Structure formats: structure tokens, C-alpha cells
Amino acid sequence: MLTVEQYLKPEVIRQISRLDLRAQFIVKGFFQGLHASPFHGFSVEFSEHRKYTPGDNPQDIDWLVYAKTDKYYVKKFEAETNITGYLVMDLSASMAYTYRQELTKFDYAICLAAALCYLMIHQNDPVGLMTFDERIKTSLPPKSKRKQIGNILSVLANLKPSGPTHIAASLDQITAMLRHRSLIMVFSDLLGDPEPIKTALRRLRHGGHDVILFHVLDEAEVRFPFDGLVEFEEPESGERMQVDANGFRADYLDQIKAFRESYRIDCFRIGVDYVPLDTSMQFDRALTEYLVRRKARG
Amino acid sequence: MSFLHASLLFGGFFIAVPIAIHLIMRRQPKLVIFPALQFIRQKQEANRRSLRLRHLVLLALRCAAIGLLALALARPSLTGSGVLGKEGAPIAAALVVDNGLRMEYRKKNVTRLEAAIQLADRFLAQLPDDTSVVVGDLAGGRPTFAVDLGSARQQVAQITPSAATRPLIDAVGDAIRSLQQKADHRKELFVFTDLAKAAWPDQGLKQISEQLDAAGDVAMYIVDVGIEDAVNFGLGHISIADPVIVPEKPVSLRVATIRSGPSAECPVEFVLHRPDAEPERRDHRMVQWSSDTMGEVEFSLTGLEYGTHQCVIRILGNDGLPADDSRYFTIRVQSPRRILLLGESKRNATFVETALVTSGRYQCRFETFGGAANIEFDPYEAVFLLDPPPLPDAIWQGLYRFVKGGGGTIICLGHNARRDPLNANDPQQLLAGPLKRQSRASTYLSPSNYNHPILIQLRPYAGQIPWRQFPIDKSWDLDGLNRGAISIVGYADGRPALIERMIGTGRALTLTTPLSDPPYVPEREVWNYLPIGLATEPWPFPPFIRGLAGHLAGGGEERANYLAGEIATLHLGPEERREVQTTGGFVVLLPTGEGFRRSLAPGDNTVTLSTTQNIGNYRVTAGGKAGSLKRGFSVNADPVISRLARTTTNHIATALGAKRVRFARNADEIEISVGLGRVGKELYPWIIGLVALSVAGELLLSNRFYREQQ
Structure with a gap:
């Protein structure tokens, strides 16, 4: 019988067809795992009181309890502020890629986005959705009602990645659209010229938004599991290239590592949370990243 | 490099197949959709070069595999015998078995010859039926091809040791010539030998090398049946210290000793054999033999009377080679032959008389032609007429009677001769022909055949006699030869010089130039320089004169000791000749105890x-115990058989060419050596190894290259 934690694994989630169930399973699995994880205390539903000890933030002291008991108690993890989140989905054709014919990058991103949506609505955080290819295609305004989960999930379930993309322009468009400080969660494989994208991220950050960049790559794109003579075709441009995969693997891995490292360094500089993912990784990594960010905002 | 199946090299054209595949049917790589192409693009050029290089390496490996396979199937070989151009051709094999007495050396109860015959027979048994085989040894002449392999094996089995052998080099040369008759065959020569240094002289090796060069395609195999470090006692040549043997005077005999191996002592005995009597041991002593050197032992023989005496010197005990343990010897003690020299003056007979008297075998008396009328010729065995002038008929008639009765005479014509008187009836009964004129053609003697008894002593030096140094400026031309006259020695211009006529039981010789001219005569020209020569020692003159005297008088300076295979000659005196004619022949007793009867031509x-x-010792007798012919001679093996020192295979290989000759010591080595000689050192295993490596490399590279995508 499957344990709840196993729902964090993409290969298990893949077997569930309904996106809402996928999101629930991911979130439940995530919280189940938290009990035994170093992230214990990130609960957003349960608020507890404990004795104040020196070193605690004095702002956390619950003065009502002090009034009743004459003792200092601190309240922990009670959500007091609302954070407006935007799920930004890349609709490029390359996002539809899967080497092992399991979860595509887009499927993985959707699962993750749905789980985050589920989680945020539970926190009473308003959450909205934007999708883009060469420009913004879909935009759902953020709401914190439970009904919003259904709206977002229904849009996500009907998305089809196709055609070329222009990430930098789309991000610039989002920057221009948003008036209030928000948490922007971008799901993309970032396969494009990195410099304009980084510039766009910088602008987004400059607009006062918190940005989490979920860099979703396929397992094959990270590990390059090919052997022998292979002809590769780029899905967006149709360009082809013949390669001796064995001889090229080391070079490729160096390239992809350098690519991710450059994003990591640049994102760190501009204050963007860069989360490198691949389709073989568990979903909790992405959720944890969200919670850390939310706590920082709190 | 040569190839056993050169035609299979055409298989190398299949190299075109992988090239065609490479050019036309290049395998398509698997198509994979991959979005992250931008990371590949950056290394695209380096990747393309690497890809092309790998394609070429793969192509090269495939071509190499096919090419090497074709090469391996063609069976290439290194250092072959060079006869591979005739693969599939029948073999012509010549076997030369050294059957000299040295091959009787016995070790582990097997003689070298027996070992050689066993190996040769075993080798013949392995040959294909269509092989042409010629079997030769040192005793026979040029061998001929056997009818089939069976008869060749019989010939080999019948080879026996022989004392009368020719040099091994000659037998090898004959075998090469026999092989050359088989033009379309693969020619192989096998020599079974003990590798004795004496059998493979440097000059002989050079001769074989030249013959192999001339033959071109004969592969030579030397099968070594010899023994390293052979140990042997041997007796060599016997010599007599004194040239003149006088009755009752002790004779000193020296025999050479030849030792192979470490120094040792061994007893030697000296036995005298008398006809119709038990052998008499005259001496017996312990002799010290020095390590691997030659020595000499001296024996003294006393109490010899007139007649023929035979003896044997023998090593007592056993050693490896019994053939050289005995040495036989014959001594003839005889009264000097009486020769009458008739000349113009004593001075004219000086040269002839000196040549005869110094041999100790002749007693000469000189008489002038003026005193010849009163002389009885019968007490003499021969009469020399040294440049006779016209003589009274009575002298010619007396001389004719003397010759007819068994005597011998030589008439040397010179400046005293006159044509008409000598062309009269009585002189012409003795002379070779009527005199025609004096010839002033400058010439010299030029014997064509040294086997005649007169020249037999000169035969060993036949090629080295400087006859040109003894010019003849004047001579008599004869107007044809009388009936029965035969020219024995001619001049260089072809005219007869020395002519023989048989008259009754005697013989008369005519020499058309004198033997008596002094070196300088003031009143006339000197006819020839035979006795003194020009600027050289006149060493051929004495043996020539003694040959004449021996031929005319009988029992002259003849040999009584021969090597096996030589022709023995005995000159009979008038008395012995009469005995033979009276009894109708003579008997020859062989050393084996057997005998045969022969007759003498009139x-x-x-x-x-x-x-x-x-x-051994041979005896020639006539008339039984009371007969006057009791002669004999001895036959020994060539002392070279005692020289057991071996040459080396390297030395022979260097002389003949390492690629042309191969060596073997036993049947297995013969097989290997012949295999190597026929097909060379096979490269097949090495090339197959390379094929395997090429195929493995190709598989590895192509698997890595075209691995199926999971």
C-alpha cells in the first residue's frame, strides 16, 4: 500500500489523472513528510503557544496570553498576513518534452503549480495564474476563495504547450501588469537566450515582487542518457544535429551545469529564488521553497 | 615474402564492400527529439570532426579486417625457399647420403651411416607417391631418378660404407645437376652428413653455392647425423724414410697417428704378412696419443730379401671408428733394372743417367754408338738410343731381336739423325714411322692423358706442369706412322712427340726430339730445353725419364701403395711377363680372401x-709357389676419414646463404625444416591475430557508435 509520502514522487502522481487529486495528494504527502522533517514548525493551520525564551523575537509575544496568565508566551506560525501569488506557466513547445514518456516538463510544472495553488488557498492567500508563450496568453486574477482552486485547476488542465516562446518579453509584460507587491512563481525550462531573461527577472524584482524561478528540465536534459550515434531534433525550430552521444556526454553535462550555475549566481545577486528541478525529483522541493519564501515575507 | 595461395589475395578486393557501405549505405542514426540542443550546438564542430574521424577509423578497421583475412588465407611466409611459385607441383627430391668410412663411427651401437639411412628412409616414407627421387652416395657416379618411391627406399637401404669415395661436394653437385632435369618440379636436395670439416671444405662450399646459384630454385636441407665430441684413435699415412731399399738393410716406417678426444694411451702392433706363411708380429708397443693432434710412430723392418713384402700396422682395442684402426703397406725389394745408354758421348747421357741413377732403382751403363756393335743387349732390360746417327744394320737387327724378345728401347731423334739411312728397312722395324724433315716449329710437350704408365707419376701434378718452360725448338716430322704405332704424347701443335710400337713381347718408343742436348753447343742450335728448362727447375724431367725407363724395363718406380678407388698398376719385368704368358694369366688375391684370374694382352x-x-693387402701371382710373379700392393682409406672435427651449421649457412639451406638433426626437425623451407615462416597465426583484433576493434567501435537507444 502506498504511503502518503510516496505521492511526492512524480512517477506515482503520474498515475493519477485528475489534477485536483494530484494537487491534494502532493500537499498531503508534503505535510505528512514535514512531521519527520527539519521543516517541522512550518504548519500554517495550527498555531501553538510556548514559553518565551531569550532570543525569541519579542514581536512574537502574545500579549493577550500574558494578560491572562501573566506569563510570556510566543505564538508560532499563525498566518496573519496575506501574500498574493501568481503562478506563471511557460507554454513553449519544449515544455511538452519527455524522454521517458512519463511526465513532461509541463505536466510536472502543472502538478507543482496545482499543489502550490491548493496550498496557498488553504492559507487564505490569493493566488492567480498567468500563462505565456511569446506573450501573455491567459491571466486569472488572484483570489483566495476556495472556488479559485477549481478555476485555476480547470485552466491548467486545459493548457497545451506548443510553439515558440519569448520568456523575457512575457516577464516584462507581467512586470508591467502587476500593481501590487506579489509573489511571482515562474515555471519554465528557460531554454532561450539567458541574458534577456535575466534582465527581465531583474526588472520584475525591481518592481518589488518576490520571485521564485522554478527551472524545470527533463531528466534526460539533465543526465543525457543517450548512447551511440544520435540525431537530435530541436522541437521548436526543427533544427537537427548528429552527435556521438558517448563522446559528447561529458561536454553536454558541463554545459548544462554551467547553464544552471549561471542562473543560480545571477538569481542570487538579484534576490530571485532559483529552484533547479528535473522531472525525476520529488515535488516537496518546490513546496518547501514556497513556504520558506512565505515565512520570510511573514 | 611469398604466398602459398597467391590467388586468394584477390579476396582483398572485397575491401570495396565496406567502402561502398561507408559511401552509399551509411547507417542512419536514431532520431531523438531534444529541446536542449543549444548546449550541443556550442561543441558542434569538434563533435563533427570527432564523428568523421570515428567513421574513418571504423572504415579502416573493416577494410583491415577483410584485407588481412585475404592475406591470411593466401598463407604468406617469410624466408621461404623461393620455390613457392610452384605450389601444387610434384616434388623432385635428391638424397645424398655420405657413406664414407668416417660415417662408420659408432655411438650407442648405431653408426652414423645407419642413423642417416634410418632418417632418409623415414623421410622417404612421408613423401607423396608422385615424388621423383634420386638417391646418391659417395661411391657411385651421377645418380639417376628411381622408378618409384619403393625403389628409392631400397636404394637407400642398400647403401653401405665405402672406402673408395669421391668428395661429398662432387656428389652434391651431381645431385643438383640431376634435379635440374626436373624443370616443372619443386626441387629439394637433402644431404645426410656428419658435418665433418673435412667433408665441407671452404672451396667446396663455394662450388656448391655457385651450383645452387646456377640451378636457381633448389632448396637444400642438411641433415646432421654427426656426433659432437667424438673420441677416436686413428692411423694415417705410412711413409718410408729411405728412398732406396737394399736387401737386409733395416727399413724405417713412419705411421701418422691422429687422435680425436683427450690424451690417452693405446697399444699398436706391427705385423708382417708373408705369402704362404702365418702373419709375424714384429712389434708391439704402447703409444701415447696427444689430445686432438697428429703424431707419428716409427717402426723398423729388418731382414727383407728381394721380393714383395706386405705388412699391417694395427691399433689394438676398440674405438668408435674401426675403419682407421689398421694401415696396410707393401714394400718391394728388387735388384736394380739394367739400362744401356747409347750416345754420341758420355756427356750427352748425363741428364738421363742422373735422372735414372738417383732413383736407386736403375743401374746404367753408357756406351758410344761406335762400340755398340760388340754389345749384347740381352743382359739389359732397356736400351736408350740418345740421338743415334746412321748405324750399321746389324745393330738395328740385334736391337729388333732384343725388343721382340721382351726388351724395351727408346730412340730419341736429334741432329745426328739422317732421313734416308733411318728410313731404311731395318731401322724402320723399330721406328714409329719414316722421317720426313726437321721441323723448326717452336713448341712444347702437351700430354693429353696422364693415365699412361709413363706419365702416371706426373698425374697428381697434371694441371701445374709448366711445359711451356721446356720449349722444343726443333723436332723431326714423321711421314705418317708405321702400323701399330700409337702416339702417347703430342706437341702443343698436335704433332706426335712420343710414339709407341709393340714388337713381339717388347716395345719400342720413338721420341722425335732428343733427351740429351746440353744447354749450350757452340757449333749448332740446341733442339730443346727438356732436361734443364727455362728459368724454372726442371722437376718434371726426372719422373718423365723414370716413367720411360719403368715402362720399357718393367718394375720401375711404381707405386705399391694406393688409396681405395685408385687404379693400381704393376709393371712386369721380362721374366714375370714370360711367366704370365706361359701360365696363360695371373691371379689377383683380394684382402677379403677371394681371388680372380686375369690374362695379359699380347x-x-x-x-x-x-x-x-x-x-688391405692385394697379391698378384702367377705360376703357383714356384712361379716368378709374386707381386702385390696395398690399399688404404684416405687418412682424412680420421679427421672427425666438425664444421658448424653457421659456417655452412654463411657460405651457402642462410635462406637457401636449412638444417635438421632428427626426423621432427626434418619435418619442421622442410615445412619452413617449403612455405617459409608462416605468418598465418600472426595475421589471423590481427584479423581478430581488427574485428574486435570494429565491433567495439560500431557498438559504441550505433548502440541501440534504450
């Missing part, structure tokens, strides 16, 4: 025997 006074293959 007028012939020389016994010639070629049956000298057996080693």
Missing part, C-alpha cells in the same frame, strides 16, 4: 687393376 707388360674398393 705385348702388354702392365697389370692394371681398378677393383681397389677393399682396404
Whole structure:
């Protein structure tokens, strides 16, 4: 019988067809795992009181309890502020890629986005959705009602990645659209010229938004599991290239590592949370990243 | 490099197949959709070069695999015998078995010859049926091809040791010539030998090398059946210290000793054999033999009377080679032959008389032509007429009677001769022909055949006699030869110089130039320089004169000791000749104890025997115990058989060419050596190894290259 934690694994989630169930399973699995994880205390539903000890933030002291008991108690993890989140989905054709014919990058991103949506609505955080290819295609305004989960999930379930993309322009468009400080969660494989994208991220950050960049790559794109003579075709441009995969693997891995490292360094500089993912990784990594960010905002 | 199946090299054209595949049917790589192409693009050029290089390496490996396979199937070989151009052709094999007495050396109860015959037979048994085989040894002449392999094996089995052998080099040369008759065959020569240094002289090796060069395609295999570090006692040549043997005077005999191996002592005995009597041991002593050197032992023989005496010197005990343990010897003690020299003056007979008297075998008396009328010729065995002038008929008639009765005479014509008187009836009964004129053609003697008894002593030096240094400026031309006259020695211009006529039981010689001219005569020209020569020692003159005297008088300076295979000659004196004619022939007793009877042609006074293959003492008798012919001679093996020192295979290989000759010591080595010689050092295993490596490399590379995508 499957344990709840196993729902964090993409290969298990893949077997569930309904996106809402996928999101629930991911979130439940995530919280189940938290009990035994170093992230214990990130609960957003349960608020507890404990004795104040020196070193605690004095702002956390619950003065009502002090009034009743004459003792200092601190309240922990009670959500007091609302954070407006935007799920930004890349609709490029390359996002539809899967080497092992399991979860595509887009499927993985959707699962993750749905789980985050589920989680945020539970926190009473308003959450909205934007999708883009060469420009913004879909935009759902953020709401914190439970009904919003259904709206977002229904849009996500009907998305089809196709055609070329222009990430930098789309991000610039989002920057221009948003008036209030928000948490922007971008799901993309970032396969494009990195410099304009980084510039766009910088602008987004400059607009006062918190940005989490979920860099979703396929397992094959990270590990390059090919052997022998292979002809590769780029899905967006149709360009082809013949390669001796064995001889090229080391070079490729160096390239992809350098690519991710450059994003990591640049994102760190501009204050963007860069989360490198691949389709073989568990979903909790992405959720944890969200919670850390939310706590920082709190 | 050569190839056993050169035609299979055409298989190399299949290299075109992988090239065609490479050019036309290049395998398509698997198509994979991959979005992250931008990371590949950056290394695209380096990747393309690497890809092309790998394609070429793969192509090269495939071509190499096919090419090498074709090469391997063609069976290439290194250092072959060079006869591979005739693969599939039948073999012509010549086997030369050294059957000299040295091959009787016995070790582990097997003689070298027996070992050689066993190996040769075993080798013949392995040959294909269509092989042409010629079997030769040192005793026979040029061999002929056997009818089939069976008869060749019989020939090999019948080879026996022989004392009368020719040099191994000659037998090898004959075998090469026999092989050359088989033009379309693969020619192989096998020599079974003990590798004795004496059998493979440097000059002989050079000769074989030249013959192999001339033959071109003969592969030579030397099968070594010899023994390293052979140990042997051997007796060599016997010599007599004193040239003149006088009755009752002790004779000193020296025999050479030849030792192979460490120094040792061994007893030697000296036995005298008398006809109709038990052998008499005259001496017996312990002799010290020095390590691997030659020595000498001296024996003294006393109490010899007139007649023929035979003896044997023998090593007592056993050693590896019994053939050289005994040495036989014959001594003839005889009264000097009486020769009458008739000349113009004593001075004219000086040269001839000196040549005869110094041999100790002749007693000469000089008489002038003026005193010849009162002389009885009968007490003499021969009469020399040295440049006779016209003589009274009575002298010619007396001389004719003397010759007819068994005597011998030589008439040397010179400046005293006159044509008409000498062309009269009585002189012409003795002379070779009527005199025609004096010839002033400057010439010299030019004998064509040294086997005649007169020249037999010169035969060993036949090629080195400087006859040109003894010019003849004047001579008599004869107007044809009388009936029965035969020219024995001619001039260089072809005219007869020395002519022989058989008259009754005697013989008369005519020499058309004198033997008596002094070096300088003031009143006339000197006819020739035969006795003194020009700027050279006149060493051929004495043996020539003694040959004449021996031929005319009988029992002259003849040999009584021969090597096996030589022709033995005995000159009979008038008395012995009469005995032979009276009894109708003579008996020859061989060392084996067997005997045979022979007769003498009328007028012939020389016994010639070629049956000298057996080693030992031979006796020639006529008239039984009371008969006057009791002669004999001895036959020994060539002392070279005692020289057991071996040459080396390297030395022979260097002389003949390492690629042309191969060596073997036993049947297995023969097989390997012949295999190597026929097909060379096979490269097949190495090339197959390379094929395997190429195929493995190709598989590895192509698997890595075209691995199926999971």
C-alpha cells in the first residue's frame, strides 16, 4: 500500500489523472513528510503557544496570553498576513518534452503549480495564474476563495504547450501588469537566450515582487542518457544535429551545469529564488521553497 | 615474402564492400527529439570532426579486417625457399647420403651411416607417391631418378660404407645437376652428413653455392647425423724414410697417428704378412696419443730379401671408428733394372743417367754408338738410343731381336739423325714411322692423358706442369706412322712427340726430339730445353725419364701403395711377363680372401687393376709357389676419414646463404625444416591475430557508435 509520502514522487502522481487529486495528494504527502522533517514548525493551520525564551523575537509575544496568565508566551506560525501569488506557466513547445514518456516538463510544472495553488488557498492567500508563450496568453486574477482552486485547476488542465516562446518579453509584460507587491512563481525550462531573461527577472524584482524561478528540465536534459550515434531534433525550430552521444556526454553535462550555475549566481545577486528541478525529483522541493519564501515575507 | 595461395589475395578486393557501405549505405542514426540542443550546438564542430574521424577509423578497421583475412588465407611466409611459385607441383627430391668410412663411427651401437639411412628412409616414407627421387652416395657416379618411391627406399637401404669415395661436394653437385632435369618440379636436395670439416671444405662450399646459384630454385636441407665430441684413435699415412731399399738393410716406417678426444694411451702392433706363411708380429708397443693432434710412430723392418713384402700396422682395442684402426703397406725389394745408354758421348747421357741413377732403382751403363756393335743387349732390360746417327744394320737387327724378345728401347731423334739411312728397312722395324724433315716449329710437350704408365707419376701434378718452360725448338716430322704405332704424347701443335710400337713381347718408343742436348753447343742450335728448362727447375724431367725407363724395363718406380678407388698398376719385368704368358694369366688375391684370374694382352707388360674398393693387402701371382710373379700392393682409406672435427651449421649457412639451406638433426626437425623451407615462416597465426583484433576493434567501435537507444 502506498504511503502518503510516496505521492511526492512524480512517477506515482503520474498515475493519477485528475489534477485536483494530484494537487491534494502532493500537499498531503508534503505535510505528512514535514512531521519527520527539519521543516517541522512550518504548519500554517495550527498555531501553538510556548514559553518565551531569550532570543525569541519579542514581536512574537502574545500579549493577550500574558494578560491572562501573566506569563510570556510566543505564538508560532499563525498566518496573519496575506501574500498574493501568481503562478506563471511557460507554454513553449519544449515544455511538452519527455524522454521517458512519463511526465513532461509541463505536466510536472502543472502538478507543482496545482499543489502550490491548493496550498496557498488553504492559507487564505490569493493566488492567480498567468500563462505565456511569446506573450501573455491567459491571466486569472488572484483570489483566495476556495472556488479559485477549481478555476485555476480547470485552466491548467486545459493548457497545451506548443510553439515558440519569448520568456523575457512575457516577464516584462507581467512586470508591467502587476500593481501590487506579489509573489511571482515562474515555471519554465528557460531554454532561450539567458541574458534577456535575466534582465527581465531583474526588472520584475525591481518592481518589488518576490520571485521564485522554478527551472524545470527533463531528466534526460539533465543526465543525457543517450548512447551511440544520435540525431537530435530541436522541437521548436526543427533544427537537427548528429552527435556521438558517448563522446559528447561529458561536454553536454558541463554545459548544462554551467547553464544552471549561471542562473543560480545571477538569481542570487538579484534576490530571485532559483529552484533547479528535473522531472525525476520529488515535488516537496518546490513546496518547501514556497513556504520558506512565505515565512520570510511573514 | 611469398604466398602459398597467391590467388586468394584477390579476396582483398572485397575491401570495396565496406567502402561502398561507408559511401552509399551509411547507417542512419536514431532520431531523438531534444529541446536542449543549444548546449550541443556550442561543441558542434569538434563533435563533427570527432564523428568523421570515428567513421574513418571504423572504415579502416573493416577494410583491415577483410584485407588481412585475404592475406591470411593466401598463407604468406617469410624466408621461404623461393620455390613457392610452384605450389601444387610434384616434388623432385635428391638424397645424398655420405657413406664414407668416417660415417662408420659408432655411438650407442648405431653408426652414423645407419642413423642417416634410418632418417632418409623415414623421410622417404612421408613423401607423396608422385615424388621423383634420386638417391646418391659417395661411391657411385651421377645418380639417376628411381622408378618409384619403393625403389628409392631400397636404394637407400642398400647403401653401405665405402672406402673408395669421391668428395661429398662432387656428389652434391651431381645431385643438383640431376634435379635440374626436373624443370616443372619443386626441387629439394637433402644431404645426410656428419658435418665433418673435412667433408665441407671452404672451396667446396663455394662450388656448391655457385651450383645452387646456377640451378636457381633448389632448396637444400642438411641433415646432421654427426656426433659432437667424438673420441677416436686413428692411423694415417705410412711413409718410408729411405728412398732406396737394399736387401737386409733395416727399413724405417713412419705411421701418422691422429687422435680425436683427450690424451690417452693405446697399444699398436706391427705385423708382417708373408705369402704362404702365418702373419709375424714384429712389434708391439704402447703409444701415447696427444689430445686432438697428429703424431707419428716409427717402426723398423729388418731382414727383407728381394721380393714383395706386405705388412699391417694395427691399433689394438676398440674405438668408435674401426675403419682407421689398421694401415696396410707393401714394400718391394728388387735388384736394380739394367739400362744401356747409347750416345754420341758420355756427356750427352748425363741428364738421363742422373735422372735414372738417383732413383736407386736403375743401374746404367753408357756406351758410344761406335762400340755398340760388340754389345749384347740381352743382359739389359732397356736400351736408350740418345740421338743415334746412321748405324750399321746389324745393330738395328740385334736391337729388333732384343725388343721382340721382351726388351724395351727408346730412340730419341736429334741432329745426328739422317732421313734416308733411318728410313731404311731395318731401322724402320723399330721406328714409329719414316722421317720426313726437321721441323723448326717452336713448341712444347702437351700430354693429353696422364693415365699412361709413363706419365702416371706426373698425374697428381697434371694441371701445374709448366711445359711451356721446356720449349722444343726443333723436332723431326714423321711421314705418317708405321702400323701399330700409337702416339702417347703430342706437341702443343698436335704433332706426335712420343710414339709407341709393340714388337713381339717388347716395345719400342720413338721420341722425335732428343733427351740429351746440353744447354749450350757452340757449333749448332740446341733442339730443346727438356732436361734443364727455362728459368724454372726442371722437376718434371726426372719422373718423365723414370716413367720411360719403368715402362720399357718393367718394375720401375711404381707405386705399391694406393688409396681405395685408385687404379693400381704393376709393371712386369721380362721374366714375370714370360711367366704370365706361359701360365696363360695371373691371379689377383683380394684382402677379403677371394681371388680372380686375369690374362695379359699380347705385348702388354702392365697389370692394371681398378677393383681397389677393399682396404688391405692385394697379391698378384702367377705360376703357383714356384712361379716368378709374386707381386702385390696395398690399399688404404684416405687418412682424412680420421679427421672427425666438425664444421658448424653457421659456417655452412654463411657460405651457402642462410635462406637457401636449412638444417635438421632428427626426423621432427626434418619435418619442421622442410615445412619452413617449403612455405617459409608462416605468418598465418600472426595475421589471423590481427584479423581478430581488427574485428574486435570494429565491433567495439560500431557498438559504441550505433548502440541501440534504450
